Amino acid sequence: MYFLRSFSYLFHPLFMPFAGTAIYYIIFPGYQPQAVEKSVIIPVLILTLIVPIVLYFLLRNMGWVRSHELSGVEERKAPLFVAIPITCIITAYIVPRTFSPELHYFFLGILIALFACLFLVFLKVKASIHMMGIAGLTTFVTELGIHFRLNITLLLVLLILAVGAVASSRLYIRAHNTKEIILGILLGVLPQVLVFPYWF
Template identity: 45%
Template sequence: MGKVNSIYLKSTNERIYPLALNCIVILIVIKRILTPTQVIELYYFFVGILISTMTCLLLAVFKFKASIHMISVSGVFMFFLALSIHFSININGALALMMIAIGAVATSRLHLKAHTYKELIMGLFVGLIPQLILVPYWL
């Protein structure tokens, strides 16, 4: 379609269409596959993913490139942290490995010069905060 120059999506304009498509796919998953009556934890995890993706899309519209990699790993980390609290299970080892993964992702994005510190920190919070806000709905 000619909307993207490369798979790296270096500009914010190139990110708009893939993020919008991702929002549509996640919305379909929430509406058609998952329902709040099935696995409520997974339903709200996907709602958090949708909020994070929509936030990233909004930031791209306003010409700010948040790190989608950081959004992903931080959102999964927050969800696992909430799951460990909810089910009263000890997954400290997995959480520690996930923290290392967050650091590794941030380091690799900086090393590849794909993002700045501000973009990485914004991605971290865009991934964490929606999951944190939705925890009271299922915890």
């Protein structure tokens, strides 16, 4: 069913860091000059979406990855080795803690999840990166609602539905089994929960 398959593309993990950044600025209760927003949103868009797409085609031409699904455990090494330094740059230089604690720790949570995923790859264990992305985003938005005391129930309901839709999609196309789905959710949720106390 194409409808189910489409959720894997719509909620691809590459989109999640940018989505989290965009949602942060949309629901942020205080005032932020447009120039400040652009100084974060544009670099995040370039580093988390455009650069990885270009590098994906390079890695594919070199034969290091076979498809965007990264179905083999070994295929995940090169993309993760690329994603980790990119996320380090964003965390340290684009959204340092003094600039935005919420975004800083969002990306630090992503960084922890990426390291955990890479560690599992060396153990020949596969986790759903799709689930890691959407579950991490949902956790981050939940924490934003708590932190800023916002009523974002509708947004959270939509994100929770998205988590279910992505899980169903990944199972339907046989990209993952239930264990890999659950592991991906845990990799997305736990790092964001661990860094949440440091927001304050």
